[in-house]
Amino acid sequence: MNNWYFHRVMALTPTKMWINNVTRAEARMAIDAGAQGCTQNPSYSWKMLTHAEEALYAGKLLDEAVKEAADDNEAVCLLQRKLVCKVAEIFMEVYEKTDGQHGYVSIQGDPIHEEDPEVIIAEARKNRAMSPNVMIKIPATEAGLAAMEVLIEENTPLNATEIMGVGQMVDVCEMYRKITARTKKRPVMYFSLITGIFDEWLGKHVAEEGIKVSPDVLYQAGLIIAKKVYQVRHDRQYPLGYIGGGVRGLQHFTEMVGGDVCITMNWEGQADKLLELDLPVVSRLFNPVQDIVLEQLLEKVPAFRKAYLEKGLTANEYEHFGPVVYFRNMFVSAWKSAQKMARERRNELAGTAH
Numbered sequence: 001m002n003n004w005y006f007h008r009v010m011a012l013t014p015t016k017m018w019i020n021n022v023t024r025a026e027a028r029m030a031i032d033a034g035a036q037g038c039t040q041n042p043s044y045s046w047k048m049l050t051h052a053e054e055a056l057y058a059g060k061l062l063d064e065a066v067k068e069a070a071d072d073n074e075a076v077c078l079l080q081r082k083l084v085c086k087v088a089e090i091f092m093e094v095y096e097k098t099d100g101q102h103g104y105v106s107i108q109g110d111p112i113h114e115e116d117p118e119v120i121i122a123e124a125r126k127n128r129a130m131s132p133n134v135m136i137k138i139p140a141t142e143a144g145l146a147a148m149e150v151l152i153e154e155n156t157p158l159n160a161t162e163i164m165g166v167g168q169m170v171d172v173c174e175m176y177r178k179i180t181a182r183t184k185k186r187p188v189m190y191f192s193l194i195t196g197i198f199d200e201w202l203g204k205h206v207a208e209e210g211i212k213v214s215p216d217v218l219y220q221a222g223l224i225i226a227k228k229v230y231q232v233r234h235d236r237q238y239p240l241g242y243i244g245g246g247v248r249g250l251q252h253f254t255e256m257v258g259g260d261v262c263i264t265m266n267w268e269g270q271a272d273k274l275l276e277l278d279l280p281v282v283s284r285l286f287n288p289v290q291d292i293v294l295e296q297l298l299e300k301v302p303a304f305r306k307a308y309l310e311k312g313l314t315a316n317e318y319e320h321f322g323p324v325v326y327f328r329n330m331f332v333s334a335w336k337s338a339q340k341m342a343r344e345r346r347n348e349l350a351g352t353a354h
Contacts (some may be wrong), residue, residue, distance in 0.1 A: 001215060005274055006034030010280045015257045015285075016102075018243065018264035019271060021047055023054045026267040027090045033275060036102040039137065039159070039192070039245065039264045042111040043334035045080045049341060058083060059345075066346045075342040076335060081127060088131040095133040103189070106159040108137035111331035115319070120147035128156055137161050139328070140168050140191065140321040145175055152179045152187060160244065161192040164323045165307035169193065169229050173238035173316055190241035190262070194327060195222040195228050196248035198307065201323040202304055205303055213300045213315055217293050223255050224289050224297065225307050230259050232310070246327070258283030 006017045018037040019030035021044050031037070048058040061082045062075070069075035088105040095103025109123040120143065123137040136151060138144045139162040148158055160172040172191050180186045199222035206213060226244060231244060244256055247265040253274060261331055265271050297304045303322055306312035313321060319328075 004033055005278050005281075006271075007259055010034055012281050013258050013283055014140060014260035015046065016262045017253070017271065018262045020245070020247075020264045020266050022087060023051060024057075024086060024090065024269055025053065027087050031091070031094060032265055032270060035271075036094060036098075037088060037262060037264070038105040039243070040080075040084055040087070040106065041108050041161075042080075042331035045076055045083060046334035046338045046341075048083055054099045055110055056346070058228060062342060063349065066342055066349060072339045072342040072346065073112070075346070076185070076338045077123060077126075079338070079342070080107065080109060081130060083276070084127075084134070085130045088134050090124040092131065092133055100132070103123075103133050104135040104157060104159075105131075105133055106135040106137040106190075107249075108139075108159075108161060108163075108331075111328055111335055113144045114139055114141070114328075117143045117146040117150070117267045120144065121150050124151055124156060125154075135159050135190070139319070139324075140172050141324075142315050145171065145315065145321075148172075149175060149179050152176065152189070153183045153185055155185045159190045159192055160240075161194070161245070162318075162324050162327055163191055163193045163229075164198050164321055164327075165225065165313055166228055166232060167310050167313050168312055168318055170232065170236075173233065173236070173240055176240060177238070186239075188241070189239075190243050192243040192245045192264075193226055194246035195226045195244050195322070197246035197251075197327045198225065198253045198323045200246075200248050201326040202301070204304060204326075205322055206301065211300055213296060216271070217296050218301075219251075220289070220293055221297055221301070221304050223251070224294060225304075226256065227285065227289065228308060230285065236270075242345065250277075251338075254279065254282075255284045255287075256280065257285065259285035 009015050016036040020039045048054045062079050065075040069078050080307045084107045091103045091105050107127050113119045122234040135157040137159040140160045163169050169191055202221055242261045244263040253263045
């Protein structure tokens, strides 16, 4: 087992694997494979409700949630809590073995009302009460940053997510510094740069806009942002952990090997594929970016420029930035599907009661 790919990566480099949106069985397999943490997003409940192995289990939890909650949205929040609570229980093994350094399970709730800091804060407090290894995952938008300020003061472990550019990361880290200097509270905190989703969205965007750029150049866009984020974090000695998320290709892990980063990925088709390939462990993060590649992206792709330049976006533009909207729309769609199933189950259970 210690010769498995991810164990070898950890033995030779500071790079760690986290696992995303897991079933209970995948959580256990991921820990065996070397996973040091776990992320869930708002699509998680719907994924489990429609998963071949977990649908029955998730359906039973949904019935419980519907009976306990006053409305369908609260039922989905409660269902997510019940599902994540079990995963957090599984990851307590890692948390305890590392004295709380690793083994966190992050939960990101209701994406529909996330423009309201008070909603984020109230939900975060309920989620945090589940387990000591639960980490609250919040979008790095204006509302999210306002909520994070309150939660840092409460010593809440956080994961600032939906980061798609350098400036967003800087704002999160500077906010953490400001609040911790004032309050002297220093909870564990990570930021999540969603490299794979950025690449996926950028590919669609370039095609829609008719922007002529080499596929070889475009392929590197998200990873160039990731490398700059790493450099800025290192140079300014920001104390936050770095999570790379939204993996869409195996390069989103392999090209980050060598850095003090955690890359979170799905088990099926990603983590299991890397285990199967059993690649040589090669440090790649510090390979330099070719000038010609960076120049073409900055010149031809305005959206890349916004993400790459530290002042490319302002805080009130984050939630409206194309890849952030694209990512959130996935969450809203899945959340609404879960709400619809909750409503249907509520009606069915009410009918059975009569």
